[in-house]
Amino acid sequence: MTTTTITSKAQTKTITDAYKDFILTQKHPCVMAKTVFMMDKFHLKVYDDFDTDSAIHLLNDLEDYIAHYDFESHDFESFIAVFPKLSFDTELAFENGLWRMLQTLHDFDDCTWDSSVSSDPDSPKFSFSLKAKAFYVVGLHPESSRKARQSPYTTLVFNLHSQFEMLREMGTYKRVKKRIRKRDKKLQGIINPLLRDYGNDTETK
Numbered sequence: 001m002t003t004t005t006i007t008s009k010a011q012t013k014t015i016t017d018a019y020k021d022f023i024l025t026q027k028h029p030c031v032m033a034k035t036v037f038m039m040d041k042f043h044l045k046v047y048d049d050f051d052t053d054s055a056i057h058l059l060n061d062l063e064d065y066i067a068h069y070d071f072e073s074h075d076f077e078s079f080i081a082v083f084p085k086l087s088f089d090t091e092l093a094f095e096n097g098l099w100r101m102l103q104t105l106h107d108f109d110d111c112t113w114d115s116s117v118s119s120d121p122d123s124p125k126f127s128f129s130l131k132a133k134a135f136y137v138v139g140l141h142p143e144s145s146r147k148a149r150q151s152p153y154t155t156l157v158f159n160l161h162s163q164f165e166m167l168r169e170m171g172t173y174k175r176v177k178k179r180i181r182k183r184d185k186k187l188q189g190i191i192n193p194l195l196r197d198y199g200n201d202t203e204t205k
Helices: 009-025 031-038 050-066 090-106 161-170 173-188
Strands: 042-046 077-081 128-130 133-140 155-160
Touching: 009 031, 009 042, 009 077, 031 133, 031 173, 042 050, 050 077, 050 090, 090 128, 090 133, 133 161, 155 161
Parallel strands: 042 077
Antiparallel strands: 077 155, 128 133, 133 155
């Protein structure tokens, strides 16, 4: 686990502990997230806002994360960008802020789009790319209508797209997906209606 130096160690520990409680103690449906936290395979960094300065810091941190990531490993890791000062009253406000932040990250990215995925947001082969690597980006915030997304603070989770392809190659993807969706249905009553398998619908949803 790595953390940022933007906040004090005490503040960062408080934020990290809140996420450990959210993922490990509460009935969070994502078994992959639980594994990541149990094995300390997460990289948590703290930022101020969905603005230019934070985007530049985040992009630099993601570049460093990619440079040190072992692409030959079968371990699943997550890069967690936390914005503790940022709050949204509605789902729409969060989504608009999320897309503005992603656009800003893209504007400052000096690398070409990952050629293994599409850059067309309407394509079922779309995946967001930064520093020439595709990421599956998950947005969470306290006011989310989905219980699994009601994180302690506004958060963007960056999961390398290649990790999901690795699960497919290992033959475990369908089993993991089925277990997560079963747990999500038990928690929420219904699974997230926007979830689709990569290749069947766009990740932008």
